[in-house]
Amino acid sequence: MHIRVERRRDKDSGEYFEMVDGLMFKDGFLYKPVSIKSIHTQGIQPSFDELEKFKKPGDDMNGDMSSLNTLFSNRKKGHFMKGDAVIVVKGDLKNLEGWVEKVEDTTVHIRPKISDLPKTLAFNEKELCKYFKPGDHVKVVSGVQEGTTGMVVKVDGHVLIILSDTTKEHIRVFADHVVESSEITTGITRIGDYELHDLVLLDNLSFGVIIRVETEAFQVLKGVPDRPEVVLVKLREIKSKIDRRTSAKDKFNNMVATKDVVRVVEGACKGTQGPVEHIHKGILFIYDRHHLEHAGFICAKAQSCILVGGSTGGRRGNVCTGVLVLLVKKI
Known part of the structure; x- marks a missing residue:
């Protein structure tokens, strides 16, 4: 040629x-x-391999702030939660490790690992990255490997090498795309008409959420708020899927709908918090990514929870309370 x-x-x-x-x-x-008008930049999550292709010779992927800024700019709200292990990636305290104590908008308060420092330190969320160590079991929650679970076998700066539960192969992901989780991906997410995380009605009229799909059966966390009860059920033992969109009232009569964030204030799961995935007969199935059992799901009575950002006033049952919550959420 x-x-x-x-x-x-x-x-x-x-x-x-x-x-x-x-x-x-x-x-x-x-x-x-x-x-420039033809380029869409919002919500783009580049994979590790994509960023690596575009790095220049001599660039360190872990220390390349342009690469980290690309990742940080697409973080979802609520990226950091209390208890997360983090590491400082910018400023005079770079490489300082600690644990998240509380989050206020874009400010994250952490408890440093070094005892000589103040009890808590405040950082902008873009100065922090999640931190994991070999042996941690994790789940990838964003990027091209989303949904994959496995064990961390190596930590290279802000990049994790994970042994996949399903393929038994090593994958590379950014620590920022990962959360600690006990969930194990089996490679099977569906049997018949039912799939992972569906709310289902069982043949004895009890109900629950599917937390694991095995070869010929499902593990179901039943809607029993006082104690976690997990049962193994066959396909024929499921009566139907519960698809109805419903709501319930929290401790202060705020209306709670699916995807609302609630905090459990009574019972065995007191102190846990997360978005509501399902509601049935006044029972909430809440996903808390810090809860390492039952694929992160918690079952609680709606009356044992409070809507985060909801009213705590004494005018119980007042219609205006529900309207106020809707307006605040819309804003």
């Missing part, structure tokens, strides 16, 4: 490119001018 290649300086950028049939190439990449 006789392909003519010219080295030419681009008048707009001032950089040199190899020109082939009017196309600009550099370091194996094709460069094309595009309108």
Whole structure:
């Protein structure tokens, strides 16, 4: 093949490119001018491999702040929670380890691992990254490997090497994309009409959420708020899926719907907090990613919980209370 290649300086950028049939190439990449209006940047989660492809020779992926900033800019609200192990990635206290004590908007208060420092220190959330150690069992919650579970076998700065529960292969992910979890992916998420995390009605009229799918059966966390009760059920023992959208009242008569965040204030799970995944007969199934049992699900009575951000006033049953909550959420 006789392909003519010219080295030419681009008048707009001032950089040199190899020109082939009017196309600009550099370091194996094709460069094309595009309108900024045609580029979508919100909610993009680049994989580790994608970021690695674009790093320049000599760049350290762990210390490359442009790579970290790309990840941090797409963090979801509530990324850090109390109890998370974190490490400082910017500033004078870089590499300081600690645990999250509380989160206020973009400010994260941590308890440092070093005893000589103050009891708590405040950081902007972009100065922190999650921290894990070999042996931790984790779940990937964002990026191309989302849903994968496995054990951390190596920590390389802000990059984790995980042994997948399903494929038994090593995968590389950013620590920022991971949470500690006891959930184990089996590779099976569905049998018949039912899949993982469905709310189901059993043939004895009890109900619960599917927390694990095995080869020929389901593990179901039943709707018993006083104590966690997990049963193994066959497909034929499930009567139907419960799809109804419903709501319930919390301790202060605030209306709670699915995806609302609640805190348990009474009972065995007191102090736990998370979004409501299912509601049935006044029972809430709450997902708390810090709860290492039952795939993170907690069962509690709605009256034993409070809506985070809801009213705590004494005018119980007042219709205005529910309207106020809706308005605040909408804003």
